[in-house]
Amino acid sequence: MSSLQPVRGTRDLIGDEQRRHRHVIDTARHVSGLYGFEEWSTPIFEETRVFSRTLGETSDVVTKEMYTFTDRGGDSVTLRPEGTAAVCRALVSNGLTQSLPQKVFYAGPMFRYERPQKGRYRQFHQIGLELIGPAEPLADAEVIACGWQILSDLGIAKSVVLELNTLGDMDSRTAYRAALVDYFTRFATELSEDSKARLERNPLRILDSKDEGDRRIVADAPTIAGHLTPLAAGFYDSLRNSLTALGIPFVENPRIVRGLDYYNHTAFEFVTTELGAQGTVMGGGRYDGLVKQMGGPETPAVGWAAGIERLAMLVTALQAEAAPIAVIPAGEEAEGAAFGVLQKLRQAGIRAEMSYRGNMRRRMERANKLGARAAVILGAEEAARGVVQLKDLVSGDQREVARDVLVAAIRALPSAGADA
Ligand code: ATP
Ligand code: MG
DSSP states (O other), rough: OOOOOOOTTOOOOOOOHHHHHHHHHHHHHHHHHHHTOEEEEOOOOEHHHHHHHSSSSTTTTTIIEEEEOOOSSSOOEESSSHHHHHHHHHHHHTTTTTTEEEEEEEEEEEEOOOBBBBBOOOOOEEEEEEESOOOOHHHHHHHHHHHHHHHHHHHOOGEEEEEEEEOOOOOHHHHHHHHHHHHHTTTTTSSOHHHHHHHHHHHGGGGOOOOOOHHHHHHTOOOOGOOOOHHHHHHHHHHHHHHHTTTOEEEEEETTSSSTTOEEEEEEEESSSTTOOOOOOEEEEEEEEEEHTTTTTOOOOEEEEHHHHHHHOOOOOOOOOOOOOOEEESSGGGHHHHHHHHHHHHHTTOOEEOSSOOOHHHHHHHHHHHOOSEEEEEHHHHHHHHHEEETTTTTOOOEEEEEGGGHHHHHTTTOOOTTT
């Protein structure tokens, strides 16, 4: 068999990469909890129609990127390309549409058949929030504020910019759509094939095109500002005021429409210049029509999703794990007793390690290599007396400690580096 590799566009997460990945999820889970969000897990595959009908028939995700297959029973299923549609499906399936608001946090793998490059994979991972129920712009401000606090706690808020836009309500959209059709029709022959198809079915989608030629045409396209109804303009004002009051900086970008069709009113992205073309780290908005499309009642909602890989690349300082304690038997006869001490430390919540072999000197070398905070050394004689030698590997001090106060003595060690 030729050497086995992960499938193109998928990656193994090992060592530092896995630590970064986990740090992003742990931080998001903690912060979203402060805002009252509760974690949901939905299956990684769904009936294909959960996505095909709702994400937009002209969206890139539905036209080119879905991993869809027929299972052995003949049903069409799709590996989830995003989380929002699945959460809305779950809201309806679980009869929660009358128990609002629901504040949902999720984290997990997503699948899109894309051209792999830095920050773009076929299996990637997202964290996300959905705030389902409230129609007030305060809800939009709350999900954005939570996203901002997660980015701040990850230490990357200073390298991202919040770009904000409104897509208006139904009436604003209808008027804007007509203006866009007018404009793009003038360039119909120059548009990419994809955008030609979008011109009739969903001209707004052209604003999100990644084609160079399209982008030049898009640069001068009309913006929605002149087409907003008073209601939609008021909603947007209110959101901007809330963000300003919270001290969350943003810039307005009328080109943000988001890659999926279900958005209305608020659309936003947190963007960085530090990841080349893959600059969007978090994106979201309001999607008041989606729950109804899933077969539920009309239910307003707002949320965002963020790519964990892109966030993990931006995280600079990972919090170091506490330095371990090395347990070192002096002589083979003490190995059993030392292994018992090791277990007691771990049961007390202390990170501890013991090598599987080697004399004192080798084990001590290994302890230093691990960056151990202290060594607990015991020979047969200490074992018999119920004591150990506790050696502070930072100061070099060594003293005898009774085994029943060892945990307290270790906890009392000044934290490494604190007084350096
Ligand atoms: P892009 O414009 O980069 O394709 P998108 O609009 O398709 O992004 P969303 O569907 O809004 O992205 O997903 C939210 C976030 O998930 C993105 O901002 C990004 O951080 C991440 N993401 C999306 N697709 C991928 C991918 N293929 N690989 C890694 N991360 C991704
Ligand atoms: Mg995409």
